[in-house]
Amino acid sequence: MTIDISPPHEKSDEHYVHPDQVAVALEHFINDEKAGRLAETFKALSDPTRVRIIAALAHTELCVYDLTAVVGLTQSAVSHQLRLLRTMRLVKSRRDGRHIYYQLDDAHIHDLFHRGLDHVMHG
Amino acid sequence: MTIDISPPHEKSDEHYVHPDQVAVALEHFINDEKAGRLAETFKALSDPTRVRIIAALAHTELCVYDLTAVVGLTQSAVSHQLRLLRTMRLVKSRRDGRHIYYQLDDAHIHDLFHRGLDHVMHG
Numbered sequence: 001m002t003i004d005i006s007p008p009h010e011k012s013d014e015h016y017v018h019p020d021q022v023a024v025a026l027e028h029f030i031n032d033e034k035a036g037r038l039a040e041t042f043k044a045l046s047d048p049t050r051v052r053i054i055a056a057l058a059h060t061e062l063c064v065y066d067l068t069a070v071v072g073l074t075q076s077a078v079s080h081q082l083r084l085l086r087t088m089r090l091v092k093s094r095r096d097g098r099h100i101y102y103q104l105d106d107a108h109i110h111d112l113f114h115r116g117l118d119h120v121m122h123g
Numbered sequence: 124m125t126i127d128i129s130p131p132h133e134k135s136d137e138h139y140v141h142p143d144q145v146a147v148a149l150e151h152f153i154n155d156e157k158a159g160r161l162a163e164t165f166k167a168l169s170d171p172t173r174v175r176i177i178a179a180l181a182h183t184e185l186c187v188y189d190l191t192a193v194v195g196l197t198q199s200a201v202s203h204q205l206r207l208l209r210t211m212r213l214v215k216s217r218r219d220g221r222h223i224y225y226q227l228d229d230a231h232i233h234d235l236f237h238r239g240l241d242h243v244m245h246g
Contacts, residue, residue, distance in 0.1 A: 017188050017222065024183040025193050030240070035171040035178070037243045042174075046166035048158040055158070060147040065140050070148050089242075099140065108242040115238055117153070119212075119231040120160045
């Protein structure tokens, strides 16, 4: 007696209804670690206030004072969300004199935000 | 005595440190309703199992049986997540004979997933 303990993506084709489609899907398989990090990235964007901060920074950098005014919250609330967004590498900051400026971490975040907006607007 | 109750984006320029940058940010202002819907979309993607389902469907449609095998979970668990993903319009289904096939709802979802992956991989 043998027990099949191989993970699904290592089973032979006969286990699948459409082996060709499954082969395509498995070619782009992402492991648990990567899926977890991706889920965490999306989770960082799953809050309306953080979305509005990303929206405000989508086309310009802003100092904390201006960002707070644009988003319309207390500086304490904005600072809290900015810390989380920095930890998740969605925004980055630089100091220039007495001002701290925030911008999106890289072009991926800009694209990520706008693809989400496309879905909400036209989806 | 007057109290300023205008929303921040209607205040005069003198309230801002960098009025030009603020003007750019406000040009792309998104309202609360849109920010909420966007946050909900990202929230639907903030779960590792749902991320793996999206990854499996990123380049091909799959019937429920094959999708379950690729993701490596019970059909009950996959069906539960598919219901949520359908409600959020991230995936759509079609029936053909005795099979139900799932695919990404539109190209925005494909792009959204891949921009997130870009961030995780190279960010």
